Amino acid sequence: MFRILCLSLGTGLALAAVPASAQVGGGTPAARTGTAFNPKISLILDGVYADYSSEAEPDVGGVELGPETEFAPSGLSLGETELVIESNVDDQFHGWATIALENEDGETVVAVEEAYVNTLALPAGLAVKFGRFKSEIGYQNHIHAHAWEFVDAPLAYRALLATSLQDDGLQLRWIAPTDLFVELGGEAFRGQAFPGGGDARDGINGFTGFLHLGGDIGIGASWRLGLSHLKTDADNRATGEDVTTLFTGDSDVSIADFVFKWAKDGNPAGQNVVFNAEYLHREEDGDLVYDPDGTADASTYSGTQDGYYAQLVWQFVPRWRIGARYDSLTADNTVGNPAPGTSLETLADSSYDPQRASVMVDFSNSEFSRIRVQYSRDESRSADEGDDQFFVQYVMSLGSHPAHQF
Secondary structure, three states, X not given: OHHHHHHHOOOOXXXXXXXXXXXXXXXXXXXXXXXXXXXXEEEEEEEEEEEEOOOXXXXXXOOOOOOOOOOOOOEEEEOOEEEEEEEEOXXXXXXXXXXXXXXXXXXXXXXXXXXXXXXXXXXXXXXXXXXXXXXXXXXXXXXXXXXXXXXXXXHHHHXXXXXOOEEEEEEEEEEOOOOOEEEEEEEEEOOOOOOOEEOOOOOOOEEEEEEEEEEEEOOOEEEEEEEEEEEEEEXXXXXXOOOOEEEEEEEEEEEEEEEEEEEHHHOOOOOEEEEXXXXXXXXXXXXXXXXXXXXXXXXXXXEXXXXXXXXXXXXXXXXXXXEEEEEEEEEEEEEOOOOOOOHHHHHHOOOOOOEEEEEEEEEEEEOOEEEEEEEEEEEOOOOOOOEEEEEEEEEEEEEOOOOOOO
């Protein structure tokens, strides 16, 4: 049941699982079975209408935001379009590539979001992944944007991980041969992704470790508990748009996550419930330079930020779901001699705790389409001005897309 719910109750569009006929086993060369080049190809179309009551900058109190954390533009806009290609390479390897197309300042930007290979037949429950991929820290992190339960990422992920951590690296994981689901793994990364990044990103500059436990409760419910940690460093990591701030130092992120899924009579097609919550804790220590093109000196910086979210999504009848999410963030930062009127002064001010509440309803005509309406009361910018945010989103999948993880 745990593995069934992993496929059928995966977050977002739970699309076609990898068919057995596409898998190559028994040591038979793929070329002899006609699957040497038989990839599944899908295109994800994502668009949104957004309306905001506030015109203030989309900052978050107590943190310096990383890249690609801006809000969707007001009005109609095209979101991230994803081209996904995946296939077994042969009886030992499986490949996956996600190419993202985005509009930035009126120009189309093409980026390799993921491009990795994983093993299929290592002994003793072992598996290896290598290339560029989303890290397994936390729960939300490995989920692609089109499969999120809400239009936007949780506030803690946006503030502390720049929405998600993906980097070039190597992953090793092990699944224990027990009735209880036990997964242990670790990753080594180049360290070019936020909260790492900056100059001299050669070698290995980021490490993660994660532990997942899970199991079934009766015929219709499953759960998973996760603990993970990221240790990385930054060398002149740039944040800010109008004026750049550079950070050099260490960054550590610890995450605890919990997921519970229920389906009536074990069949998610009718009614199902998904609850998940995560707590993120980040510590940074190093130096900050505000406006490095000017004459500013480096300021010592020691920061601790904590954030969490909890969300519940209920499919009460086939095709229709409703959901609610609450986000919160706190910060305790010390900045030496912050220049008045700059982002460093704002960073040193820990008097305000950002928060946000969201509700949504969505309709899926099939496993390949979804229309969502969402309202958020965002109080992450300042205590003086809240933001009423209204979204209408569509997510459409063309082609065969594999099922998402649990």
